[in-house]
Amino acid sequence: MISLLLRRLALALMVTLTVLTISFALTRLSGDIAVSIAGPAASAEDVAIIRKTYGFDRPLPVQFVDWVRSAASGDLGRSYLYRQPVSELIRDRLPTTLKLGVSALLLALFTALPLGILAAMREGSLVDRGVMLVALVGQAMPGFWLALLLIIQFGLNLQWLPIAGAEDWTGYVLPAIVLAFSAIPALMRLTRSGMIDALSSDYVRTARAKGLSRASIVLKHAARNAAMPVVAISAVQLGALLGGSIVIEAVFALHGVGYLAWESISKNDFPVVQAVVLFLAVIYIALTLIADLFNAVLDPRLRAA
Amino acid sequence: MTPETVLEVRDLRVRFGTGVDAVRGVSLGVRAGETHCLVGESGCGKSVTALAVMGLLARGATRNAALVAFRGTDMMALSEREMARLRGDKIAMIFQEPMTSLNPAFTIGSQMAEVLERHRGGGRRRALDRAAGLLGRVGVSAPGMRLAQYPHQLSGGLRQRVMIAMALMCEPELLIADEPTTALDVTVQAQILRLLVELQRDLGLAILLITHDLGVVARVAHRVSVMYAGEVVESAAVDELFAAPSHPYTRALLACVPVPGTVRRDQPLGSIPGTVPRMRPGFVGCAFRARCRYAMDVCAEAVPERLRAPGHRYLCQLAA
Amino acid sequence: MIAVRLRMASTLLGAAIVLAVAGVALLAPLLVPHDPFAQDLMTRLVPPMWLDGGQAAHPFGTDQLGRDYLSRLIYGARISMLIGIATVVTSGLIGTTLGVLGGFFGGWVDDAVMFVITCRLSIPLVLVALAVVSLVGSSLSVVVLTLGLLLWDRFAVVSRTTTMQVRNLDYVSAARAAGCSRVSIMLREVLPNIVHHLAVVATLEMALAILLEAALSFLGLGVPAPLPSWGLMIAEAKDYMFFTPWVIQIPGIALFVLVLGINLLGDGLRDLLGAARDA
Numbered sequence: 091m092i093s094l095l096l097r098r099l100a101l102a103l104m105v106t107l108t109v110l111t112i113s114f115a116l117t118r119l120s121g122d123i124a125v126s127i128a129g130p131a132a133s134a135e136d137v138a139i140i141r142k143t144y145g146f147d148r149p150l151p152v153q154f155v156d157w158v159r160s161a162a163s164g165d166l167g168r169s170y171l172y173r174q175p176v177s178e179l180i181r182d183r184l185p186t187t188l189k190l191g192v193s194a195l196l197l198a199l200f201t202a203l204p205l206g207i208l209a210a211m212r213e214g215s216l217v218d219r220g221v222m223l224v225a226l227v228g229q230a231m232p233g234f235w236l237a238l239l240l241i242i243q244f245g246l247n248l249q250w251l252p253i254a255g256a257e258d259w260t261g262y263v264l265p266a267i268v269l270a271f272s273a274i275p276a277l278m279r280l281t282r283s284g285m286i287d288a289l290s291s292d293y294v295r296t297a298r299a300k301g302l303s304r305a306s307i308v309l310k311h312a313a314r315n316a317a318m319p320v321v322a323i324s325a326v327q328l329g330a331l332l333g334g335s336i337v338i339e340a341v342f343a344l345h346g347v348g349y350l351a352w353e354s355i356s357k358n359d360f361p362v363v364q365a366v367v368l369f370l371a372v373i374y375i376a377l378t379l380i381a382d383l384f385n386a387v388l389d390p391r392l393r394a395a
Numbered sequence: 396m397t398p399e400t401v402l403e404v405r406d407l408r409v410r411f412g413t414g415v416d417a418v419r420g421v422s423l424g425v426r427a428g429e430t431h432c433l434v435g436e437s438g439c440g441k442s443v444t445a446l447a448v449m450g451l452l453a454r455g456a457t458r459n460a461a462l463v464a465f466r467g468t469d470m471m472a473l474s475e476r477e478m479a480r481l482r483g484d485k486i487a488m489i490f491q492e493p494m495t496s497l498n499p500a501f502t503i504g505s506q507m508a509e510v511l512e513r514h515r516g517g518g519r520r521r522a523l524d525r526a527a528g529l530l531g532r533v534g535v536s537a538p539g540m541r542l543a544q545y546p547h548q549l550s551g552g553l554r555q556r557v558m559i560a561m562a563l564m565c566e567p568e569l570l571i572a573d574e575p576t577t578a579l580d581v582t583v584q585a586q587i588l589r590l591l592v593e594l595q596r597d598l599g600l601a602i603l604l605i606t607h608d609l610g611v612v613a614r615v616a617h618r619v620s621v622m623y624a625g626e627v628v629e630s631a632a633v634d635e636l637f638a639a640p641s642h643p644y645t646r647a648l649l650a651c652v653p654v655p656g657t658v659r660r661d662q663p664l665g666s667i668p669g670t671v672p673r674m675r676p677g678f679v680g681c682a683f684r685a686r687c688r689y690a691m692d693v694c695a696e697a698v699p700e701r702l703r704a705p706g707h708r709y710l711c712q713l714a715a
Numbered sequence: 716m717i718a719v720r721l722r723m724a725s726t727l728l729g730a731a732i733v734l735a736v737a738g739v740a741l742l743a744p745l746l747v748p749h750d751p752f753a754q755d756l757m758t759r760l761v762p763p764m765w766l767d768g769g770q771a772a773h774p775f776g777t778d779q780l781g782r783d784y785l786s787r788l789i790y791g792a793r794i795s796m797l798i799g800i801a802t803v804v805t806s807g808l809i810g811t812t813l814g815v816l817g818g819f820f821g822g823w824v825d826d827a828v829m830f831v832i833t834c835r836l837s838i839p840l841v842l843v844a845l846a847v848v849s850l851v852g853s854s855l856s857v858v859v860l861t862l863g864l865l866l867w868d869r870f871a872v873v874s875r876t877t878t879m880q881v882r883n884l885d886y887v888s889a890a891r892a893a894g895c896s897r898v899s900i901m902l903r904e905v906l907p908n909i910v911h912h913l914a915v916v917a918t919l920e921m922a923l924a925i926l927l928e929a930a931l932s933f934l935g936l937g938v939p940a941p942l943p944s945w946g947l948m949i950a951e952a953k954d955y956m957f958f959t960p961w962v963i964q965i966p967g968i969a970l971f972v973l974v975l976g977i978n979l980l981g982d983g984l985r986d987l988l989g990a991a992r993d994a
Contacts, residue, residue, distance in 0.1 A: 101830075101833065104830065105830070105833050105834050105837050106837075108830075108834045109834065109837055109838060112834075112838060116843065116846055116847065116850070117846075117850070213454075214718055219721075226975065226978055226979070226982075227975070229922070229974070229975075229978050230922070230971050230972075230974040230975035230978055231971060232926050232929050232930065232946070232967065232970050232971065232974075233930070234929075234930055234933050234946075234949070235929075235949060235963065235967040235970065235971070238949070238953065238956060238963050238967075239963075239964075239967070242956060242957065242960050246957055290453070291495065292490060292492050292495040292496045293495065293496060293497055293498040293499070295451060295490065295496070296490065296496045296497065296498070296558070297498070298451055298479075298482070299449060299451060299482055299483060299487070299488040299490075300482065300483035300487075300509070300510045300513070300561070301478075301479045301480060301481065301482035301483030301484055301510075301513060301514060302479070302483070302509065302513055303479065303513070304479075306509070306513075311498050311501075314498075314500045314501070315498070315499065315500055326836075329839075330840075332839075333839035333840060333841055333842055334840075334841055336841050336842055336845070336934075337841060337930050337933070337934065340934055348842075351842050351845075352845070352934065355842075355845050355846050355849045355936065356849065356935070356936070358849075358850075363842075363846050366839075366842065367838070367839060367842055367843060367846070370839040370842060371837045371838055371839060374836070374837050374839070375837050378836075388500065389499070389500060390499070390500065390502075390545035390547065391499060391545070391547045
């Protein structure tokens with residue numbers, strides 16, 4: 091268990107370093123970054139001043155080491171646009187994105203798990219077909235388009251919910267539904283196929299031969315074994331939801347981290363872009379690490395490894 | 396049948412959704428303290444017969460029978476809930492694959508204890524005590540420690556002992572064992588068989604043992620039913636069957652077993668050419684006729700049941 | 716039996732949708748009733764012909780600049796199909812190379828491949844794609860290249876595991892014993908035996924690429940205007956959707972149907988070719 095933890099931590103650290111490198115390289119893609127910041131109207135002197143102020147005149151390796159060193163100490167640089175530390179910006183915007191991502195994941199789990207289990211229990215039935223159809227539709231639905239359709243229907247026609255912003259919790263309802271919709275198909279398919287495998291396994295046959303109740307067979311013996319891939323994918327999905335909320339936050343004008351990233355990309359505020367990429371990557375790495383450890387608790391065979 | 400009959404099956408039929416008749420009119424009885432062996436090649440329907448008796452058939456398979464009675468109660472008339480109350484309590488079953496038959500996610504103790512908790516109640520502590528006692532009884536060393544272990548930490552032979560101990564949690568009257576030694580090493584096989592014989596003697600268990608191995612039959616059986624293509628083609632007390640095999644299939648089966656001293660090194664071992672056919676509904680006649688050296692035209696017609704001796708029946712056109 | 720027939724029907728439906736969209740994309744110049752780029756400010760936001768005020772000359776109506784919606788939709792099919800296919804080819808090459816190498820050689824090569832896959836998965840997809848397109852400048856080829864460089868992970872994962880399974884099969888050992896070179900074993904023995912798994916992944920990735928391109932274009936950082944990307948059409952029409960909802964409904968339905976078709980085809984292929992269920 092301890093060695094598993096250490097190996098996972100070492101891997102996570104290496105991946106984080108790689109992402110640091112990538113996020114640094116990313117913002118140097120455009121060629122002369124000082125020109126992009128200065129904008130089209132700037133004179134050559136302006137550009138030179140910017141280059142000097144931000145240290146772009148130093149050699150790239152020096153800039154890189156500087157970026158890694160400050161990132162490690164929690165300093166993610168300053169936004170050109172807002173003229174404040176990026177870490178403050180992210181901290182202010184994070185609650186919105188977290189509320190959105192977590193409620194979307196919960197919504198997705200509460201929909202996908204029962205439906206996936208039900209479909210597996212009645213494989214081939216009408217219920218099963220219906221569930222698979224929902225998964226198929228969910229997979230093909232462009233999120234931003236669904237968002238617009240819901241805005242028209244519930245925001246404009248029925249006027250039940252706000253169409254933009256998050257004054258109170260009602261502002262999160264539509265975005266969370268749209269975001270959940272993107273996570274439901276994968277979760278549902280995985281729950282269903284995992285449960286079908288588990289329900290046809292030898293140990294479930296043993297459980298039935300022991301005369302256990304149907305609830306115990308399905309929810310204890312089968313679900314425990316089907317849960318492992320679902321836990322792993324849930325972590326991945328939460329990471330994807332936080333990353334994917336950029337589109338949804340843009341549509342619903344929710345001022346979260348995604349909106350911040352979109353804004354910074356459009357306005358060449360590269361320290362923010364760089365920092366948000368790193369931030370989301372670290373969250374993803376942490377989530378998969380937690381999922382691995384959680385699975386080790388679920389599966390005794392992994393604990394020994 | 397005599398009153399001590401624990402399990403009685405009359406004219407059991409199982410049809411798969413794919414349109415195959417897996418079991419075609421099987422009848423058999425198991426008495427208290429008796430081991431009844433169901434023998435046959437793979438695919439002959441012996442495991443399906445066992446699962447049908449337990450009410451554990453996979454979805455898509457339907458069963459039909461004149462009678463499947465446990466201690467005189469017709470199990471065909473029981474609801475799924477009532478059947479579940481019987482399974483694991485009065486009737487227990489163990490399986491061929493000890494490696495996969497235990498749930499990898501739970502400890503041995505928890506899997507054993509839940510049987511007693513389900514059928515008798517009375518709390519985990521008492522159930523675990525009984526589990527530890529039974530593990531000791533089936534020859535598992537350090538039973539207290541095993542309770543906290545997971546299946547992957549045990550060898551195949553140990554897991555099968557755990558399965559047997561688990562089956563005994565509620566003192567069943569009938570144990571159905573589906574090829575319990577097939578997946579094990581030869582030495583372990585012998586130990587498990589000896590254990591079953593001991594347990595039967597001590598507890599008065601009725602055992603329905605499914606196997607393809609005539610060596611196993613010779614060691615443990617009191618009665619034998621030979622299955623072929625979903626039918627019991629011959630049924631007799633074990634000595635009677637080995638002494639006077641009457642169905643050509645039984646004879647061919649016995650001829651496949653090398654007996655020390657009678658086999659010459661340059662002689663090939665016996666085998667039955669061909670495989671067990673899949674039976675489609677509407678099939679008439681003897682299913683073995685395509686592989687039978689005595690096959691006649693009349694074998695395509697309905698086969699009579701013949702009585703060789705009291706309690707020794709077989710299905711064939713040939714008189715003894 | 717019903718299940719099998721239903722499966723057949725849905726696979727055929729998927730194939731029909733994909734073939735139809737591909738055909739429309741190929742023959743676009745012959746099919747369009749109008750020039751998709753020609754603006755006509757006198758006929759702006761004409762509704763489609765099944766609504767009041769529709770004109771037979773513009774069956775799907777016109778957009779906010781008076782461009783014929785059907786013609787733009789038809790040219791949009793070209794963009795979606797091009798993005799889908801080009802991305803799958805690029806990402807397929809990258810991912811399969813990595814996966815086969817890792818699965819075939821094992822050891823430190825495999826560790827390295829797994830590490831690269833893990834790194835790729837940690838990178839926030841939409842964000843990085845947006846950033847790259849924004850920094851390099853938006854054009855069709857930049858979008859294709861960006862998506863191709865980002866979407867190879869599933870190819871790598873699937874080709875890696877399937878290569879591992881194939882590697883230990885008898886004919887591969889036989890080829891190795893016969894002294895075939897490693898490269899020729901990978902190309903002649905391994906690749907043909909995993910290609911059906913990759914076909915299923917290809918459909919998944921194609922659908923994902925098309926949806927991502929639409930999302931990027933919708934956010935204004937994908938295919939540049941005035942190209943008629945379906946995502947861009949939705950973005951441009953967004954301001955009018957409260958009054959004339961069909962302006963976003965029509966391109967959205969096109970997008971949805973195409974992706975649905977690809978997924979149906981992929982599911983069918985998976986069953987037909989017996990690929991792993993969770994590939």
